[in-house]
Amino acid sequence: MTELSKTGAVVDERPGTSEPRAFLDVRDLKVHFPTDDGLVKSVDGLSFQLEKGKTLGVVGESGSGKSVTSLAIMGLHRLGARGRHVRMSGEIWLDGKELVNADPDEVRRLRGREMAMIFQDPLSAMHPYYTIGSQIVEAYRVHNKVSKQVARRRAIELLDRVGIPEPAKRVDAYPHEFSGGMRQRAMIAMALVNNPELLIADEPTTALDVTVQAQILDLIRDLQKEFGSAVVIITHDLGVVAEIADDILVMYGGRCVERGPVDKLFYEPQHPYTWGLLGSMPRIDREQTDRLIPVKGQPPSLINVPSGCAFNPRCPYADVPKGGITRTERPELREVASGHFSACHMAQEERTRIWTEEIAPKL
Amino acid sequence: MTNEPTRTNDPLLKVEGLVKHFPIKKGLLQRQSGAVKAVDGIDFEVRRGETLGVVGESGCGKSTMGRLITRLLEPSGGRIEFDGTDITHLSTGGMRPLRRDIQMIFQDPYGSLNPRHTIGSIVSAPFRLQGVEPEGGVKKEVQGLLERVGLSPEHYNRYPHEFSGGQRQRIGIARALALKPRLVVADEPVSALDVSIQAQVVNLMDDLQDELGLTYVIIAHDLSVIRHVSDRIAVMYLGKIVELADRTSLYQAPMHPYTKALMSAVPVPDPRRRGAKSERILLKGDVPSPIAPPSGCRFHTRCWKATEICRAQEPPLLELAPGRRVACHHPENAPDQAPGDPALASAGEAIEVVDATPKTAASPAVPEGPAPKKL
Ligand SMILES: Nc1ncnc2c1ncn2[C@@H]1O[C@H](COP(=O)(O)OP(=O)(O)OP(=O)(O)O)[C@@H](O)[C@H]1O
Ligand SMILES: Nc1ncnc2c1ncn2[C@@H]1O[C@H](COP(=O)(O)OP(=O)(O)OP(=O)(O)O)[C@@H](O)[C@H]1O
Ligand code: SF4
Ligand code: SF4
Ligand SMILES: [Mg+2]
Ligand SMILES: [Mg+2]
Numbered sequence: 001m002t003e004l005s006k007t008g009a010v011v012d013e014r015p016g017t018s019e020p021r022a023f024l025d026v027r028d029l030k031v032h033f034p035t036d037d038g039l040v041k042s043v044d045g046l047s048f049q050l051e052k053g054k055t056l057g058v059v060g061e062s063g064s065g066k067s068v069t070s071l072a073i074m075g076l077h078r079l080g081a082r083g084r085h086v087r088m089s090g091e092i093w094l095d096g097k098e099l100v101n102a103d104p105d106e107v108r109r110l111r112g113r114e115m116a117m118i119f120q121d122p123l124s125a126m127h128p129y130y131t132i133g134s135q136i137v138e139a140y141r142v143h144n145k146v147s148k149q150v151a152r153r154r155a156i157e158l159l160d161r162v163g164i165p166e167p168a169k170r171v172d173a174y175p176h177e178f179s180g181g182m183r184q185r186a187m188i189a190m191a192l193v194n195n196p197e198l199l200i201a202d203e204p205t206t207a208l209d210v211t212v213q214a215q216i217l218d219l220i221r222d223l224q225k226e227f228g229s230a231v232v233i234i235t236h237d238l239g240v241v242a243e244i245a246d247d248i249l250v251m252y253g254g255r256c257v258e259r260g261p262v263d264k265l266f267y268e269p270q271h272p273y274t275w276g277l278l279g280s281m282p283r284i285d286r287e288q289t290d291r292l293i294p295v296k297g298q299p300p301s302l303i304n305v306p307s308g309c310a311f312n313p314r315c316p317y318a319d320v321p322k323g324g325i326t327r328t329e330r331p332e333l334r335e336v337a338s339g340h341f342s343a344c345h346m347a348q349e350e351r352t353r354i355w356t357e358e359i360a361p362k363l
Numbered sequence: 364m365t366n367e368p369t370r371t372n373d374p375l376l377k378v379e380g381l382v383k384h385f386p387i388k389k390g391l392l393q394r395q396s397g398a399v400k401a402v403d404g405i406d407f408e409v410r411r412g413e414t415l416g417v418v419g420e421s422g423c424g425k426s427t428m429g430r431l432i433t434r435l436l437e438p439s440g441g442r443i444e445f446d447g448t449d450i451t452h453l454s455t456g457g458m459r460p461l462r463r464d465i466q467m468i469f470q471d472p473y474g475s476l477n478p479r480h481t482i483g484s485i486v487s488a489p490f491r492l493q494g495v496e497p498e499g500g501v502k503k504e505v506q507g508l509l510e511r512v513g514l515s516p517e518h519y520n521r522y523p524h525e526f527s528g529g530q531r532q533r534i535g536i537a538r539a540l541a542l543k544p545r546l547v548v549a550d551e552p553v554s555a556l557d558v559s560i561q562a563q564v565v566n567l568m569d570d571l572q573d574e575l576g577l578t579y580v581i582i583a584h585d586l587s588v589i590r591h592v593s594d595r596i597a598v599m600y601l602g603k604i605v606e607l608a609d610r611t612s613l614y615q616a617p618m619h620p621y622t623k624a625l626m627s628a629v630p631v632p633d634p635r636r637r638g639a640k641s642e643r644i645l646l647k648g649d650v651p652s653p654i655a656p657p658s659g660c661r662f663h664t665r666c667w668k669a670t671e672i673c674r675a676q677e678p679p680l681l682e683l684a685p686g687r688r689v690a691c692h693h694p695e696n697a698p699d700q701a702p703g704d705p706a707l708a709s710a711g712e713a714i715e716v717v718d719a720t721p722k723t724a725a726s727p728a729v730p731e732g733p734a735p736k737k738l
Contacts, residue, residue: 037521040525061559062555063526165422207421207584208584211646213584213628282588283632288590289591299513299515
């Protein structure tokens with residue numbers, strides 16, 4: 001049986017309590033981008049905790065703020081890499097240090113050594129004019145005083161571990177000479193080169209075939225075992241989270257709508273959006289269906305966020321009576337079982353009933 | 364199969380002996396020191412109105428094959444016929460009239476979108492380039508397209524870097540579908556999308572196929588998605604097609620050992636079956652290099668069934684059952700093509716079979732707890 005992990009067990013959601021409560025403690029994080037059309041509220045009040053040695057799987061809508069959150073933790077928004085004058089608030093605690101208001105140089109020192117990220121888009125993260133090898137060497141030498149030869153050997157070793165054939169030959173290739181999955185693996189090698197304590201992996205295996213995927217997941221597990229790293233894995237592949245995560249966080253419209261131990265999320269999910277996700281996947285362990293069933297409606301605008309529950313316009317249960325709570329009231333994350341949180345106005349008995357009677361039998 | 368009787372029976376796309384080698388250059392003089400044999404002699408056909416799925420190991424040449432048949436790359440050898448016309452060596456100019464008919468959705472959305480153009484202008488580009496004026500105007504048409512792939516009109520004036528990964532992928536899809544092409548090669552079209560939008564895009568592609576009779580070649584790693592969308596599936600390994608079959612046979616009774624290993628490694632979305640897959644075949648051998656592929660059968664260095672003949676002779680892609688082509692001397696679920704051949708020493712060590720709680724695929728192990736019956 002999956003044991004209940006500690007990562008989600010913190011009940012206290014009050015922002016502003018100044019002591020960090022976990023190795024990674026994100027509190028009431030907001031990341032907004034001003035654009036010509038209005039303020040894009042990409043992340044709008046997100047809180048979660050993660051302990052060392054644990055893996056948090058982040059799933060959710062495309063465009064719900066998963067990558068923006070990761071970049072915020074890595075301190076990459078301030079570089080102006082994405083967006084003009086990003087507005088950020090809230091707190092991000094890593095190993096006892098607060099990062100949102102920290103000195104950028106301090107954050108830069110942490111990045112690459114204590115924390116590293118595997119980016120969703122390998123091409124955007126790698127420099128087209130430098131060879132794969134020289135980029136890994138550079139990443140290693142920034143934090144380690146070693147000769148080029150030593151660093152090169154380390155680069156080849158890592159390319160080998162991520163399964164690049166003939167790494168000693170391919171190390172001098174340019175990114176465009178690698179296949180999509182090879183670029184992704186090269187980036188994984190770059191992220192792992194300094195054995196980070198926090199690894200954020202944004203869609204680390206989407207470009208990989210299932211056999212290499214299994215190998216990469218093993219590699220991440222090894223890293224975790226060897227160095228006790230905390231891992232955040234963002235993915236659309238629910239098979240991957242089922243395989244590797246201790247806890248799952250489900251995002252929708254810049255917020256967390258449900259969070260809890262992986263077993264609960266698959267067997268007793270407590271949010272209509274999570275149900276929608278589980279219902280729309282094609283499943284290889286089931287009979288073939290004719291048509292997939294997406295969640296109805298369009299993703300929410302992040303500029304004119306619906307007041308109240310962001311999922312309201314698409315939720316089949318929006319009209320279920322909520323004991324006097326109005327549509328314009330925003331549901332907060334509430335604990336429904338130990339370590340399991342959901343942001344929905346429906347009464348818990350009602351949700352459990354709907355899940356068991358209406359949703360689960362159809363999956 | 365979606366092959367409608369009203370259509371002519373000749374294939375829309377016919378590929379013969381297709382080859383692409385990328386030279387590797389070394390040193391100051393840029394001397395050629397070898398070549399990456401990305402695609403190394405493949406034959407297949409794509410029927411009108413069907414969806415051909417393409418799967419295979421990362422780096423085995425899928426994207427290269429896609430770029431060759433859309434003629435974004437110049438083949439090193441072989442022949443490509445589109446709708447009866449030989450397009451193997453057509454120049455950019457010669458391809459122009461066909462650009463409308465043949466479109467590609469790229470695997471790396473970031474690399475394929477011009478960062479200085481707004482989404483509106485990126486998706487309207489095909490209309491401008493081909494001089495097409497849709498009813499109601501380009502802008503309206505483009506906004507409609509954006510909406511169909513799950514983007515909103517508020518995205519029209521934004522730039523690629525302001526989008527999430529999945530949104531960028533949808534931009535590529537909208538652009539490719541803009542002119543209602545006849546053949547769409549989609550390289551990982553839904554891998555960056557959440558499962559709900561994935562379902563929406565898959566359904567959209569399905570609808571367009573019904574409405575317009577589109578033909579798809581879909582490259583993807585997600586075998587659940589591939590099973591859902593494809594009529595037939597080609598499995599590639601190191602620049603070759605090793606198996607080509609209709610989806611039901613392929614999933615129920617794979618013939619090539621590599622296909623079998625691939626099928627067994629699919630992660631199942633069920634945390635209670637973690638580490639308890641009924642028989643997962645882990646390939647232990649190193650992934651061979653396309654610079655110097657193994658002799659004989661290219662899979663022999665990792666295959667648990669490999670025998671002497673596998674190292675010496677390349678197995679031809681043969682039709683071992685109606686509509687099923689396989690390149691293997693000792694296929695699964697089919698008669699052995701070279702019985703009695705002595706096994707290779709490496710075969711004994713090639714794989715690790717992890718098995719536990721062998722439940723059938725359709726009924727996952729459900730331990731104690733108040734869990735619903737099915738998930
Ligand atoms: N620089 C920016 N300017 C304006 N909007 C932005 C910017 N960067 C991101 N966004 C918007 O913020 C939202 C969240 O983006 P993010 O990349 O975090 O999504 P995601 O959850 O990672 O999605 P995906 O699964 O598709 O990768 C998106 O709607 C995106 O359009
Ligand atoms: N422009 C190029 N120059 C040199 N080698 C290349 C080039 N493009 C691709 N290759 C090589 O060709 C091989 C096949 O690459 P391709 O991109 O077709 O693989 P793929 O099957 O699409 O893999 P993935 O699933 O990882 O996307 C790889 O070894 C790759 O490194
Ligand atoms: S709060 Fe209402 S609209 Fe939101 S998920 Fe719950 S039932 Fe649906
Ligand atoms: S049995 Fe021989 S021919 Fe068939 S896949 Fe294995 S090595 Fe190749
Ligand atoms: Mg993202
Ligand atoms: Mg590819």
